Amino acid sequence: MPPKQKTDAERQQLRALIIDAARDLFVSRGVEAVTMREIAKRIGYSATSIYLHFADKDALLRSICDTDFLALATKLKTTFQIADPLARMLALGRGYAAFALSHPNHYRLMFMTKHTPYDPELSSLHQNNAEQDAYFQLKMVVKDVYDEGYFREDLKDVDLIAQTVWASTHGVCSLQINMAEDKWIHWADIEARLQLMQTVMMRGLLKQDIREEK
Amino acid sequence: MPPKQKTDAERQQLRALIIDAARDLFVSRGVEAVTMREIAKRIGYSATSIYLHFADKDALLRSICDTDFLALATKLKTTFQIADPLARMLALGRGYAAFALSHPNHYRLMFMTKHTPYDPELSSLHQNNAEQDAYFQLKMVVKDVYDEGYFREDLKDVDLIAQTVWASTHGVCSLQINMAEDKWIHWADIEARLQLMQTVMMRGLLKQDIREEK
């Protein structure tokens, strides 16, 4: 029994309801294990109603990722208040890892799951926006450190540096998320692994005198 | 029309046939996109025949991973002939990355896909065997470098070092495999990213005089 003509706000609200329910289920049991019918049941609608708001399951997943990317960027934004570029870069890394490890299934959806390529055209987020684009945030802080002249002489490509910094933290976090339960490896403490990775990266990227100053 | 009573060798052969066909398909189109019927068709059997050799799709996947872990260890074994521990460690990293990037879907199955925990008990491979256990190979070479006294004074935990080295290369490779197609990031060349990561890690892990010697 549909009360007709929802306002835009109401429709947005239902969209959010679907997204939240879906994320909850995806996050606790994995994307493929969750059915459209199940998501629908959770919010008291029929499965097909979801298709009035999302083209298909993948589009729903994409929307969830969009909101999670925004959540990540919002969290990392708090580092902007740190004046020293180097301290800011380290804080960004720590914040990123904290997000990854406290929302492992979000992180899996965002960075570890096979997907149709992310495309700024198809996203509700704005690329190169400091409030919404976490990669842009990283690039900015790396650029600030670069502009201070802290990086070694042979490091000139800000994108390359940013991607290497990203990969280092992503490596630790993604191994933790995907392999921590395995009996094959006797894992060192995750905090120790994160700390060592940051230390090693700083040693490898920065000029010696900058490191000694700290 | 079943000619009865296969020998053990024949049954092993059919198992291998299934594994090879399944891997081929998994690797080219992803695990979930491939159906049991399709695998069966490829080798001229019916889908249900596969269940005579593997409990379910996941067990089949596990067997494939086992053979791929062995393939990785076998590939990395070629580095054993390098006398210098440091050069050996670098070669191991390069070999690992080459494997990951030339078999991205294998790699995805092995290290990026959610799985029931790997357990030495349940594997056909032997843990801590230099021929079969790639992590053990890494640990060994890290230990050799450690024994030479090449690592910085503050680095004492071989497992922690090994896991950090692993995470660095895994980070680059897994981002490449999962995100390279995304339009959001303007990716630097993958070779440059691998090279910089190795350089940075060596700078961060090794004593200064060792690095200058090279």
Added chain:
DNA sequence: TTGTTAACTTAACATTGTTAATGTATATAT
């Protein structure tokens, strides 16, 4: 010859994502 059984196939099931067909209550037009 007659069972027995291993190897294999066909049928069948429950579940999935998704589309088509249908209903229903409201908003608008008359």
Added chain:
DNA sequence: ATATATACATTAACAATGTTAAGTTAACAA
């Protein structure tokens, strides 16, 4: 006030999937 159109929702249905149950066939043992 009545009719019509339409937005919102549901139920039915489809093709495809992993998997199980129920045959079928051929080799061997008695």
